[in-house]
Amino acid sequence: xxxxxxxxxxxxxxxxxxxxxxxxxxxxxxxxxxxxxxxxxxxxxxxxxxxxxxxxxxxxxxxxxxxxxxxxxxxxxxxxxxxxxxxxxxxxxxxxxxxxxxxxxxxxxxxxxxxxxxxxxxxxxxxxxxxxxxxxxxxxxxxxxxxxxxxxxxxxxxxxxxxxxxxxxxxxxxxxxxxxxxxxxxxxxxxxx
Ligand code: IMP
Numbered sequence: 001x002x003x004x005x006x007x008x009x010x011x012x013x014x015x016x017x018x019x020x021x022x023x024x025x026x027x028x029x030x031x032x033x034x035x036x037x038x039x040x041x042x043x044x045x046x047x048x049x050x051x052x053x054x055x056x057x058x059x060x061x062x063x064x065x066x067x068x069x070x071x072x073x074x075x076x077x078x079x080x081x082x083x084x085x086x087x088x089x090x091x092x093x094x095x096x097x098x099x100x101x102x103x104x105x106x107x108x109x110x111x112x113x114x115x116x117x118x119x120x121x122x123x124x125x126x127x128x129x130x131x132x133x134x135x136x137x138x139x140x141x142x143x144x145x146x147x148x149x150x151x152x153x154x155x156x157x158x159x160x161x162x163x164x165x166x167x168x169x170x171x172x173x174x175x176x177x178x179x180x181x182x183x184x185x186x187x188x189x190x191x192x193x
Contacts, residue, residue, distance in 0.1 A: 002121070002187075006034040007066035008057060014068060017171060018180060020070050025184045031094060034062060038067065040087075046071055048128055049084050050117035064158055066118040066183070070176060074136055074150040075109040077102060084149070093152045108135040111177060112175040116183050126186065131176025137161050 006013055014087040015033045022031050041052045057067075072087040078101060082089035084122070102108060116128040134154040142150050142163025149162035149170070156173045157165050171177055 002029060002064055005118075006061060007031050008034045008036050008038065008053075008061065008065055008067045011034055011182075013096065014176070018068075018174065021180050021184060026187055029187065034061060036064065043084055046084060046113050047117075047129070049132045050115040050127065054119055054125060058082050058123070061108060063123060064121045066116055068114060068116050068176065068179070070112065070114040072152065073111050074102065075111065077105045081175045090147050095148060098148070099134065099139065099151060099183040102136050109182065110134060110136045112132050112152065112183045114175040114179040116179045118183065118186075126184065128181065128182040129177045130175045130180070132156065132173060132175045132178070140189075 007018055009015060012033065019031045022029055036057055038053045038135065039056045041049060043049050043052065046069050050067060053067050053069065053176045054136040057065075071083050073080045073083045078098075082098070092099075111131055111133040112131045118126045118128070120126070125170045132154050134152055134156075137151050137153050140161075140162045140163075142165075144166050151159065154162060154165075156172060157169065162170050162174075
């Protein structure tokens with residue numbers, strides 16, 4: 001029976017979110033942060049990026065462990081951009097750059113994706129994906145959260161950006177939360193057997 005799983009990330013906020021979900025649902029399993037440099041590759045999907053990262057560290061860390069990767073996708077007008085390039089785009093043109101690209105565009109559908117890639121003790125690999133669908137706002141609004149939160153209005157919370165609904169509300173419906181729920185359900189169904 002697994003007692004602890006390593007979460008490879010440099011982001012302590014993600015670790016806290018995952019730890020609190022595991023504590024509530026599976027108190028017997030602890031999540032331990034493991035900091036390792038992760039290699040980003042150019043790929044078309046988050047699944048490909050996450051799988052590559054997982055495989056690139058499998059000889060440096062003893063399973064079970066997982067990584068998480070997320071991105072913001074503007075569907076029609078930008079054909080999924082920034083997607084797998086979200087981190088780089090945030091650091092360069094940011095929310096303002098996306099709003100400029102979307103200026104006067106009526107079709108504003110967008111979504112967030114998160115993928116958890118997990119390697120179990122036998123080196124089997126599993127992917128868990130979560131999404132939140134909505135649209136790009138007309139201007140930046142709100143102060144909470146990070147990244148593209150000020151320009152994303154989820155269909156679950158019409159009229160308000162992720163940065164306006166607050167972290168607590170966001171964490172109940174976020175792409176990351178939805179990927180995590182699938183990850184936790186996987187453990188639950190295995191524990192029941
Ligand atoms: P990461 O893989 O979680 O580090 O996400 C890559 C990039 O996607 C981040 O640098 C953010 O710009 C963007 N991103 C991911 N998740 C979120 C979110 O929940 N809100 C806003 N931006 C996000």
